[in-house]
Amino acid sequence: MTTQTASAALSDALVFLRQFTRTSRSTGAIAPSGAALSRALIRHVHPGGPDQPRAVLEVGPGTGAVTRHLARRLGPYDTLELVEANPHFAHRLSNALHRDPLLTALAPRTRLRHGLVQDQMLGRYDSIVCGLPFANFPPDQIEAVFRQLFAALRPGGRLSFFSYAGGRTLQKMDRRQAAARHALRTATDRHLLHSELVLPNLPPARVHHLAAPTPALCRCGGARHEEQDSRA
Ligand SMILES: C[S@@+](CC[C@H](N)C(=O)[O-])C[C@H]1O[C@@H](n2cnc3c(N)ncnc32)[C@H](O)[C@@H]1O
Numbered sequence: 001m002t003t004q005t006a007s008a009a010l011s012d013a014l015v016f017l018r019q020f021t022r023t024s025r026s027t028g029a030i031a032p033s034g035a036a037l038s039r040a041l042i043r044h045v046h047p048g049g050p051d052q053p054r055a056v057l058e059v060g061p062g063t064g065a066v067t068r069h070l071a072r073r074l075g076p077y078d079t080l081e082l083v084e085a086n087p088h089f090a091h092r093l094s095n096a097l098h099r100d101p102l103l104t105a106l107a108p109r110t111r112l113r114h115g116l117v118q119d120q121m122l123g124r125y126d127s128i129v130c131g132l133p134f135a136n137f138p139p140d141q142i143e144a145v146f147r148q149l150f151a152a153l154r155p156g157g158r159l160s161f162f163s164y165a166g167g168r169t170l171q172k173m174d175r176r177q178a179a180a181r182h183a184l185r186t187a188t189d190r191h192l193l194h195s196e197l198v199l200p201n202l203p204p205a206r207v208h209h210l211a212a213p214t215p216a217l218c219r220c221g222g223a224r225h226e227e228q229d230s231r232a
Contacts, residue, residue, distance in 0.1 A: 015092060023086065034201045040205075041160050042069050042160070045158075047073060048126070049075065054126045056078065058080065071105070084113070093112060117149075126154055138180070159191075161210075165205055188210055
């Protein structure tokens with residue numbers, strides 16, 4: 001890491017911490033994702049070629065920790081969309097796209113939207129990388145966001161998101177946390193390809209990789225939810 005990138009990373013970490021003290025629920029973490037977590041989150045993102053460019057969506061990029069790893073991974077024909085709710089992060093990321101040497105090559109093929117992902121008309125993507133702090137979301141919002149993201153995923157596409165590991169046991173969770181966990185499992189379990197534990201992160205995290213629903217599953221969404229509610 002050069003002195004310039006190290007000082008940019010430190011500055012990002014301070015901004016992140018400040019936002020956490022102001023809006024802890026929506027920021028959801030005290031520090032940006034580390035390299036190991038970022039690499040795990042983009043495990044299923046693959047570069048395309050001129051005949052088959054890839055479209056990637058990153059939800060909740062924050063200060064761009066994962067975005068910088070995506071920039072290294074994506075090919076020259078691929079496109080990236082970013083949706084960030086926090087105006088400070090969105091402004092910072094917009095500047096970084098034009099100044100940070102790790103991001104400038106990708107900037108012409110990147111669209112940054114500022115706002116809640118729930119309020120966006122999304123396109124269609126081969127991969128979605130999601131950094132939202134779902135543990136802080138109400139159950140109906142978790143369900144709505146996953147419905148929206150799955151609808152935006154092309155057949156064969158992949159959706160990766162993370163949760164922090166080593167949290168409270170079910171007995172020690174309050175009702176809000178238990179409800180969020182239940183909603184998250186209901187929305188994602190059926191699509192889970194695999195999960196991986198990332199210990200070298202602050203705090204350690206678990207990354208979950210999901211497959212796009214098959215068209216048949218999409219059509220019977222209502223029935224699927226009833227079935228899962230009775231199972232849980
Ligand atoms: C846990 S941080 C992850 C930041 C970054 N991806 C990283 O890994 O360092 C969650 C991010 O999601 C953003 N966020 C929270 N709710 C959101 C929403 N409904 N729509 C879009 N972004 C949201 C927060 O502002 C924050 O940047």
